[in-house]
Amino acid sequence: MSTAPQVATHVTTAEQAHPVVGAATALLAAYTPGERFLATPTRTLLTDGVHAEVPHDERPLPERVATTLAAARRAGINEPYVVGAVPFDHTAPAALTVPETLRTAPPLAADPLIALPTETPDPAGWQLRPVPSPEEYGAGVAAAVDRMWRGDFSKVVLARTLELTAPTPLDLPAMLQRLARRDPNGYTFALPTTPGRTLIGASPELLVSRRGNKVVANPLAGSTPRSDDLAEDVRRAAALLESAKDLHEHSVVVDGVHQALATFCTDLSVPPRPTLVRTAAMWHLSTTVTGTLTDPDASALELACALHPTPAVCGTPTATAREVIRETEPFDRGFFTGVVGWGDANGDGEWVVTIRCAEAEERGLRLYAGAGVVAASDPAAETAETGAKFRTFLNAVGVEL
Template sequence: TAPPLASDPLIALPAGPSAGADWRIRPVPEPEVYGAGVATAVARMWRGEFSKVVLARTLELTSGAPLDLPGMLQRLARRDPSGYTFALPTGPERTLIGASPELLVSRHGNQVVANPLAGSTPRSHDLAEDVRRAATLLESVKDLHEHAVVVDAVHQALAPHCTGMTVPARPTLIRTATMWHLSTTVTGTLSSPGTSALDLAMALHPTPAVCGTPTRTARQVITETEPFDRGFFTGVVGWGNADGDGEWVVTIRCAEAEERTLRLYAGAGIVAASEPEAETAETAAKFRTFLSAVGAEL
């Protein structure tokens, strides 16, 4: 096995240019269809059927040349060295590859950490505009509510497994190369040494950050709205050892690679205050993480 990419001293170097493949890109669904799905979900929320759902869309990329997966992995890691970059086989000639910013849960000894993210806004190349967007996100009633729902769910799921927990009252900000996210670091002390990191991940998943509230209804809305199978998207990827320690991250900012094709995934948390155009733009911004690693543009 290889050491973590974050320990590679070359990770601090700028990402090299992509090979510049000639990509054919097909959105599934089309942006207009995705926006209509968001509008329908919002209307149902105003009728009181549920309070949040995470709706995703995909991009199917086809290249005329074989995929350079090691090169993609290095570019993903160097663009966001503080994130969680991964690549693992999921079937014959199939690979799940991505760079997740979100730690679902870790366990080291009796210390438990979860870092839910919910509430996002795209970065800007203009410094002043980028700072303005970050400040606006920190004060956004819509995004703060969306974030609070996720943090409460994480707290409730971990509480039975911990003797004490610390849950900050307000979120902070984290950034990736393409997005600002509201972030809360939840910590706790494990009550039983027999509870592994994977046990904790199973207790947490799926959080409202990838599914919705209430969970059963949100799952049904996702099934009715998304015209594709999520596969490993919004699952978990990580590691665990015989002592029960481990780290599990949410499988986002990812793609499934097979021969000369990539299927990219991006989702957005939809609440009653959501606007279809804004949520479509947010998913487009999240696609940029992977598009930049392969030299493609929407």
């Protein structure tokens, strides 16, 4: 870790009226494993080097981050940012750093070059192992539904994983290219979490952003797979908007976000009905919640920690849902269903729900996908939904489930 004063180099073009063609895709192309890449609908970020790591201790995470950013500013970094990931378990160590150098560009979706195709991945030689098996996952969903009918809790999000092993070392830059170009309007990331391990993915879901006193959250809950047939794709989207099960699941999440933000915001605006958000693989019910911050010292990360975990990734009541997750899922979620993002020393930032992702090591990938389980859930349908969500990442490596 560097202790000498560093001056961050910023190529900040996100506010320009006419973004430079190729600026964002140049940062995407410049990514190398070990650095941190993050693309959002407002900007593209690429780090180089580590000035400081946010420590893990008994202090609240927002306090540790604020202290680290203040120290970086005193050390000579004029506009320090923190970039990285926070795990699902808030007691586990986060992977947040202040980079030595941060390059920024406009959003990927504003760069015309993002439409250029990437090389087709070679699917040969991959080995797949589901953990748990689809049958075991369905049984876990059925058991949760039975408990809901007994009144134990009202929702839980249950996940499963796919372990993929490649015959040769992984090409993370190529995977990142395919993820970003397939869904350029989303949130694409590649971030080291521990030595030799990278969190990589393309999430559709903004947990919360803060810019000045303006706060935005965009909870997603209720999903259906896309179809290659246009008429069927439209039918599925229309059916999702009318699905009583999915609308109930969505309302639980929106209510949770509303209650959490009410502590920090005035003028909260919550639309009465959701709209649709689409990715290349899925349709999602979406609600954009906006508000005005009452406490100027409340950072975007503090808001994110107050919201996390929402019922969209855990369930409700939260404590009971966490316990059901621990009892049912035969793996540690790690950074899956945590948050990834950036924050600055002024408290502004964007923090995203860590879904549609994988943890990558030398030749291995662990993919994660979850589904919201409510009393009306069908185990076979929830298993199919998680399979559809795997498609986001499977397409990036050329593997069929």
